[in-house]
Amino acid sequence: MSPRRLIIDCDPGVDDAIALLLAFASPAEFDLLGITTVAGNVPLALTAANARRICHLAQRTDVPVYAGCPRPLLRSLTTAEDIHGSTGLGEGLLPEPTMPLQDQHAVAFLIEQLTTAATPITLATLGPLTNLAVALIQCPEIARGIDQVVMMGGALGPGNITPAAEFNLYVDPHAAKVVVDAGLPLTMIGLDVTHQVVTTPDRLAALENLGTPVGKTAADLLRPYGQIDCDRHDLAAPPLHDPCVIAYLLRPDLFTGRAMRLAIETEGSLCIGRTVANAYPIPATPANATVIETADAAGIYDLLTERLGKL
Numbered sequence: 001m002s003p004r005r006l007i008i009d010c011d012p013g014v015d016d017a018i019a020l021l022l023a024f025a026s027p028a029e030f031d032l033l034g035i036t037t038v039a040g041n042v043p044l045a046l047t048a049a050n051a052r053r054i055c056h057l058a059q060r061t062d063v064p065v066y067a068g069c070p071r072p073l074l075r076s077l078t079t080a081e082d083i084h085g086s087t088g089l090g091e092g093l094l095p096e097p098t099m100p101l102q103d104q105h106a107v108a109f110l111i112e113q114l115t116t117a118a119t120p121i122t123l124a125t126l127g128p129l130t131n132l133a134v135a136l137i138q139c140p141e142i143a144r145g146i147d148q149v150v151m152m153g154g155a156l157g158p159g160n161i162t163p164a165a166e167f168n169l170y171v172d173p174h175a176a177k178v179v180v181d182a183g184l185p186l187t188m189i190g191l192d193v194t195h196q197v198v199t200t201p202d203r204l205a206a207l208e209n210l211g212t213p214v215g216k217t218a219a220d221l222l223r224p225y226g227q228i229d230c231d232r233h234d235l236a237a238p239p240l241h242d243p244c245v246i247a248y249l250l251r252p253d254l255f256t257g258r259a260m261r262l263a264i265e266t267e268g269s270l271c272i273g274r275t276v277a278n279a280y281p282i283p284a285t286p287a288n289a290t291v292i293e294t295a296d297a298a299g300i301y302d303l304l305t306e307r308l309g310k311l
């Protein structure tokens with residue numbers, strides 16, 4: 001099978017970084033056309049720099065990196081330095097990038113790629129959906145160039161940034177509504193799934209024991225990461241969110257899900273950004289997403305460790 005044409009939209013972010021490494025480590029499966037960055041975990045200048053830092057770490061500075069939207073559509077930006085550190089990648093673990101940032105805006109790149117695609121492109125979204133929403137608003141025809149969108153975002157159960165909402169969709173709920181309402185082939189990987197995928201000490205050790213710069217850096221990034229989530233949600237270990245999207249594209253057999261009708265709350269204060277899913281779609285409100293519900297965590301970490309060992 002020819003490699004899947006892929007664009008990753010992200011807000012690195014520690015877990016975004018691990019997801020990028022997993023994608024870089026899978027060249028047989030992915031033709032990575034570019035990385036678009038968005039404000040989220042940390043401001044845009046940092047997410048755009050961090051994506052390039054990870055390109056350097058993986059020796060993949062051939063992959064172009066684009067800066068996108070510096071803030072949500074309507075709301076002011078909410079960031080998560082408490083989770084990801086002041087730089088977004090812990091505290092100074094990776095050197096300043098030397099590869100250039102592309103001059104083209106990420107939204108223009110998305111539109112250009114998706115309107116000229118000879119074969120449809122897969123979008124992996126790992127952060128707030130601002131870039132994709134702006135591209136859809138500016139050029140709805142991009143939908144024809146999209147094979148599928150797999151997003152890390154949402155939660156059928158409790159949120160993480162608020163009791164009701166998951167961070168990515170909370171940061172830009174209006175963008176999330178644009179994407180969910182666009183009728184795209186959408187798969188949602190939310191907290192219900194990622195909280196099943198936790199970095200236990202033995203899984204962390206397996207990465208460190210790779211004995212490579214990538215393995216060591218991945219372990220160094222993950223070691224302090226996510227303890228807040230772990231404590232807040234009474235998990236056995238910190239959850240690993242974004243790599244689940246790449247793992248799903250590589251091994252969908254490690255996951256299960258159902259077709260559901262998904263909607264995004266964009267009003268109010270208590271529940272803004274909430275994903276409301278109806279598992280029993282009716283003709284008037286048909287299913288508009290595949291909502292993933294289970295993950296084989298052991299299989300995901302085996303995949304992650306095996307692949308990162310190749311970098």
Ligand code: RIB
Pocket residue numbers: 011013014015016040041126127128152160166167168241242
């Ligand atoms: O809620 C977790 C998500 O928000 C992850 O994508 C993390 O990187 C942050 O962007």
Ligand code: CA
Pocket residue numbers: 010011012013015016040041126127242
């Ligand atoms: Ca992210």
